[in-house]
Amino acid sequence: MDDDFVALTWERLPKIPKRSPDAHKGRFGHVFVLGGAPGMGGALALAAAAAYRIGAGLVTAVGHPSAVPYLTSALPEATWWDWPPSFSALPDNAVLAVGPGLGQGLAAHDMLSEVGSLPIPQVWDADALNILARFGAPLLSAKAVRLFTPHPGEAARLLAMPLPDVQLDRIGVIHALQSRYGGHWVLKGQHSLMLGETARCYCPWGNPGMATGGSGDVLTGVLAGLLAQGLSADDALILGVAIHALAGDRAARRLGEESLLASNILEELPFVIQELNAIHV
Numbered sequence: 001m002d003d004d005f006v007a008l009t010w011e012r013l014p015k016i017p018k019r020s021p022d023a024h025k026g027r028f029g030h031v032f033v034l035g036g037a038p039g040m041g042g043a044l045a046l047a048a049a050a051a052y053r054i055g056a057g058l059v060t061a062v063g064h065p066s067a068v069p070y071l072t073s074a075l076p077e078a079t080w081w082d083w084p085p086s087f088s089a090l091p092d093n094a095v096l097a098v099g100p101g102l103g104q105g106l107a108a109h110d111m112l113s114e115v116g117s118l119p120i121p122q123v124w125d126a127d128a129l130n131i132l133a134r135f136g137a138p139l140l141s142a143k144a145v146r147l148f149t150p151h152p153g154e155a156a157r158l159l160a161m162p163l164p165d166v167q168l169d170r171i172g173v174i175h176a177l178q179s180r181y182g183g184h185w186v187l188k189g190q191h192s193l194m195l196g197e198t199a200r201c202y203c204p205w206g207n208p209g210m211a212t213g214g215s216g217d218v219l220t221g222v223l224a225g226l227l228a229q230g231l232s233a234d235d236a237l238i239l240g241v242a243i244h245a246l247a248g249d250r251a252a253r254r255l256g257e258e259s260l261l262a263s264n265i266l267e268e269l270p271f272v273i274q275e276l277n278a279i280h281v
């Protein structure tokens, strides 16, 4: 690993903000997860549940009506908006997480060009990145805090380069992504790389058991939930990637890499948070 990109350590991790005794849910932000095209309500539910688990005060899932029954049984705590959302009704404390199971149709593109025109903190993942790769940086028309979370396949599409070349020069790739699109980046996979404003680090945790459908959707929700609680983009990036990987390691120890499901990463989040809070007293 390049010397420039340091390994995260437990001690170096930012803190999750402590809750004051008189806290109410409005203080911890309102995450809106945009995704859930027909057949992919699960991705939306995973991201929404992760945002709640990491501490967001309110979470609204924005998706295709066909995903409603699934979501309401999987996560009754989340509220629901149909496509297309009324962006003018977003509250002041909104954070957007776009992409989990979004699909790549016209409706998704139109929603994303609206998202790109909003000065609201946002996390871009999955199909949102695939659409960005097709339409380019002009889709990001407003200045906003943006976290982008490509896996190597998505990074290859975003830079129009062959996939094997991404893995040969991950550091060059993450710099190229930031130069082209701005914002804060995680290049996922073994030793996920992070590049923010000052953050230049890699995650020594995580395991191949996390190479399973939906793991990335959980990360998206975690990052949005941390932004919603007021962490800076750099801190949310570092802490979110670390907590997600540590939760994946706990799940792999409990269940084995082969049997690990994305929902098991979700289940382990509270225990990682407790461990971190214990060292950050």
Ligand SMILES: NC(=O)C1=CN([C@@H]2O[C@H](COP(=O)(O)OP(=O)(O)OC[C@H]3O[C@@H](n4cnc5c(N)ncnc54)[C@H](OP(=O)(O)O)[C@@H]3O)[C@@H](O)[C@H]2O)[C@@H](O)CC1
Residues within 6 Å of the ligand: 039, 040, 041, 042, 043, 044, 099, 100, 101, 102, 103, 126, 127, 151, 152, 153, 154, 163, 189, 213, 214, 215, 216, 217
């Ligand atoms: N329950 C649900 O609702 C779920 C819904 N989901 C939703 O589905 C949507 C599309 O997601 P997806 O997985 O079909 O497409 P995508 O990730 O682009 O993979 C396509 C190709 O890309 C490559 N590739 C992928 N990863 C790579 C890597 N690490 N490193 C290198 N290459 C990699 C690989 O190409 P190959 O190597 O096979 O040529 C792969 O075949 C999206 O919205 C998502 O949120 C999922 O989250 C699952 C759970």
Ligand SMILES: Nc1ncnc2c1ncn2[C@@H]1O[C@H](COP(=O)(O)OP(=O)(O)O)[C@@H](O)[C@H]1O
Residues within 6 Å of the ligand: 126, 151, 188, 189, 190, 191, 192, 205, 206, 207, 208, 209, 210, 211, 212, 213, 214, 215, 216, 217, 218, 219, 244
């Ligand atoms: N071999 C690995 N080692 C460490 N982490 C991994 C490994 N494979 C996958 N992961 C992690 O699992 C997640 C997978 O995300 P992604 O590929 O977007 O999945 P999905 O699209 O199914 O949600 C990422 O956070 C990635 O860093």
